Amino acid sequence: MLHGETYQKSQKIRTGILYFSGAGNTECLALIFQGVFARRGDCKVVFFERITRKLNLEALPEFDILGIGFPIYFRRTPSIVFETIDRLKGKGQSVFTFCTKGMYSGNVTRDILSRCASTGLVPVGHFEAFMPGTDILLLFARKGSLTERIVKKMHSRHLDRKANQFAEAVLQTEGPSIPRVKWYTPIENKVVKPLERLVTRDYQVFKEGYYVLPGRCTCCLLCVQNCPEDNISLQDGRIVFGNHCDHCLRCIHHCPTEAIQIGIKTLKTVRYWPKATEGLKILIEGNNSE
Numbered sequence: 001m002l003h004g005e006t007y008q009k010s011q012k013i014r015t016g017i018l019y020f021s022g023a024g025n026t027e028c029l030a031l032i033f034q035g036v037f038a039r040r041g042d043c044k045v046v047f048f049e050r051i052t053r054k055l056n057l058e059a060l061p062e063f064d065i066l067g068i069g070f071p072i073y074f075r076r077t078p079s080i081v082f083e084t085i086d087r088l089k090g091k092g093q094s095v096f097t098f099c100t101k102g103m104y105s106g107n108v109t110r111d112i113l114s115r116c117a118s119t120g121l122v123p124v125g126h127f128e129a130f131m132p133g134t135d136i137l138l139l140f141a142r143k144g145s146l147t148e149r150i151v152k153k154m155h156s157r158h159l160d161r162k163a164n165q166f167a168e169a170v171l172q173t174e175g176p177s178i179p180r181v182k183w184y185t186p187i188e189n190k191v192v193k194p195l196e197r198l199v200t201r202d203y204q205v206f207k208e209g210y211y212v213l214p215g216r217c218t219c220c221l222l223c224v225q226n227c228p229e230d231n232i233s234l235q236d237g238r239i240v241f242g243n244h245c246d247h248c249l250r251c252i253h254h255c256p257t258e259a260i261q262i263g264i265k266t267l268k269t270v271r272y273w274p275k276a277t278e279g280l281k282i283l284i285e286g287n288n289s290e
């Protein structure tokens, strides 16, 4: 059942998709959902937009159901996604969320669905998929290494089928569905998080800052155009990074000359862009084969 003032049963269900994505995993899942809704006879996809600071929410067409996609960074929803949800003025329309993760998403489901509810939307479900860890690939996987091969194989299977089933379920959902706090959340806060800080020391690398290797940058400006936070600019012929970074790694993974680095760790590690390479095919078609 759909919610909202505007939906009429005789019409096609107007479906909108907003997604945030760094290297591109969530973009792949968003494309899968776009395909799922576009193929349904009862639905029509009215917009499909990547979340950035420049996204003009006022210009989006009216919708009956909205899908919001995002990756898990540091076991949380990237703050730009929350800020976008806060700017959405819901009129009681249905909303479902979907996320991609390398391993573990903490209490994200409850956090994101509650946030959607607080802005006047009716949350009807949340979908999660495992995808190759874009952080692991950049920080730990040398090109051609076994780590690279293993991490790239770590993704959910049969995503198209699962997304189809999920779409069917959310369109039938009668009322708001926000899960309770997970029973293990207190243990996680008191035990797992402190332990995790030891293991993820390498995230300190982000504090070292991003820089461009002299001589490698061709000033193509792809990073400037692609940064969702408008955090990169060209100043006096040099690429400069500001202080509003989500650590989505889009600039690094997509730079055509691999000029962008963090510390020295990333000089020989993998760059990953699933939509532009065979990755999208593997993530979509590979998932459908038994």
Ligand SMILES: Cc1cc2nc3c(=O)[nH]c(=O)nc-3n(C[C@H](O)[C@H](O)[C@H](O)COP(=O)(O)O)c2cc1C
Binding pocket: 020, 021, 022, 023, 024, 025, 026, 027, 070, 071, 072, 073, 074, 075, 076, 100, 101, 102, 103, 104, 105, 130, 131, 132, 133, 134, 135, 136, 247, 248, 249
């Ligand atoms: C800075 C950073 C932090 C991450 N933290 C987590 C995490 O806490 N848990 C997890 O399961 N995956 C984590 N990941 C992996 C991403 O969630 C995963 O690779 C996701 O599919 C990336 O999607 P994207 O390509 O759309 O950005 C992290 C990735 C990055 C770049």
Ligand code: SF4
Binding pocket: 212, 216, 217, 218, 219, 220, 221, 222, 223, 224, 239, 254, 255, 256, 257, 258, 259, 260
């Ligand atoms: S994407 Fe890479 S090559 Fe292009 S401007 Fe940015 S740093 Fe330079």
Ligand code: SF4
Binding pocket: 226, 227, 228, 229, 230, 231, 232, 241, 244, 245, 246, 247, 248, 249, 250, 251, 252
């Ligand atoms: S500077 Fe790079 S990592 Fe930071 S938000 Fe922009 S694209 Fe993402």
